[in-house]
Amino acid sequence: MLIERTEKDIILFTINRPEVRNAIDYDVMKELEKTIETIQQDPNIKAFVITGSGKDAFCSGGDLSIFHKLYTEEEAFKMLSRMGGILYKLLTLKCPTVALINGYAIGGGCELATACDYRIARNGVKVGFVQGKLAITTGWGGGTMLVEKLLHHQAYRMLFSANTYSALEAKEIGFIHEILSDEKWMYEGMTFTEKMIDNCSASVLSAYKEIAITKWKNFNVLERMLEEVSKCSSLWAKEEHHAAVKAFIEKSK
Incomplete structure (x- = not known):
């Protein structure tokens, strides 16, 4: 990770794992x-x-090469609840927060962006809550946060479709607030x-x-996010999810 404090007292946090599309791991x-x-202190x-x-990529969600090893509901809940807790801390951070979406934001990457107050994106990016295609729901509390921040029908449009959307x-x-130029984003x-x-x-x-x-x-919101995590953990343990992840990994090779 690259962490910088600017002269304007802004903390810039860059996920620096381009080889895996900036996927989130335990580090x-x-x-x-x-x-x-x-920042809180x-x-x-x-x-x-x-x-x-x-x-x-802004963030492609959880690193499947690591998290695919989590098989049971208990194993999944441990990881999902930890990240859900971190996103709740981000949601309730004392200062304004901005997701500067430089590239694809998929799955958990959209959950990370949703926790921020503002989502501004480089022209040409794609975003999407694609978890449904892996036979699970949002697992880090992103669904709860999305319903809080968007109109009800728009939030569920993104969640139910499991599709990707252009920045426009x-x-x-209502998910993206501003679109930036491609070169000067x-x-x-x-x-x-x-x-x-x-x-x-x-x-x-x-x-x-x-x-x-x-x-x-x-x-x-915290209690509702944890309920969401619990439901995702239950779906995570089902064979349908493991088969979908395996097929996705094989297709990506």
Whole structure:
């Protein structure tokens, strides 16, 4: 992972695993959680931006080469609940958060993006909650967060279809908020973030963020995310899921 603090007190977190389309493994989990905790303890940080290295992928979800080894419901729940907990911490982080989607955001990559306040994407990217094609639901609490953030019918359109959407289609649905140029996406993404927070102090930004955090706590979002994790864990253990993952891995070789 590449972690940088800018002059504007923005933390830029780059998932640096381009060889596996920036898939999440246990090391990414550890560094993401560590970074979130550092931000919570620093009163001067004004924003948190997450992106992926290169232009091919923002995040392709969980690393199937590692997580496919999890076979039982209990094994799956241990991994899924850990990442779900990290995404809840990201959701309720005290400062504004931005998913700078530089490339494909698929499956768990969309769940990671959903946890952020803003989702801005390079022109030409594809996004999609494709978990249904692997005979499981969203497993990190992404479905719960999506229903909170999008109109009901638009959220379920993305979840039920298990399809990928272009950046423009995703913006029409409400999942993507801004589309960036192909070549200057990083500059435009960071400029967008800087302009958004420039006139407010870190304490003011935190106070505004608390409005949403209080709502999510009152709406029992954490408990609902854990219920979602539990249901996914049950589906994970079924042969239908293992067969679908095996076929996907074979097709990808």
